[in-house]
Amino acid sequence: MGEARKKYTDSFKSEAVELVVTSGRPIAEIARDLGVNEGTLGNWVNLAKKRGELTEKPLTIDERSELTELRGENRRLKMEREILKKAAAWFAKESM
Known part of the structure; x- marks a missing residue:
């Protein structure tokens, strides 16, 4: 049982x-x-x-600060990725 x-x-x-x-x-x-x-x-x-x-x-001041910092880092990484895509496309076009 x-x-x-x-x-x-x-x-x-x-x-x-x-x-x-x-x-x-x-x-x-x-x-x-x-x-x-x-x-x-x-x-x-x-x-x-x-x-x-x-x-x-609610988020603490430290958490809010970290979130703001991480969002900025994400924006920078997205911009870098776009630049690298354009550069890769340009080099691929030039090598043909």
């Missing part, structure tokens, strides 16, 4: 979800610490998102 399913209170579920959101730790790690199946905790988090109970925490 199988084990009886564990029942968790709504407050336990909401505190577990809050821990996932605020700690920055992986769901699997938190689930192990709480003695809950990883999939179960993931389901609780997804359900809270669907219900609109979770709000994304």
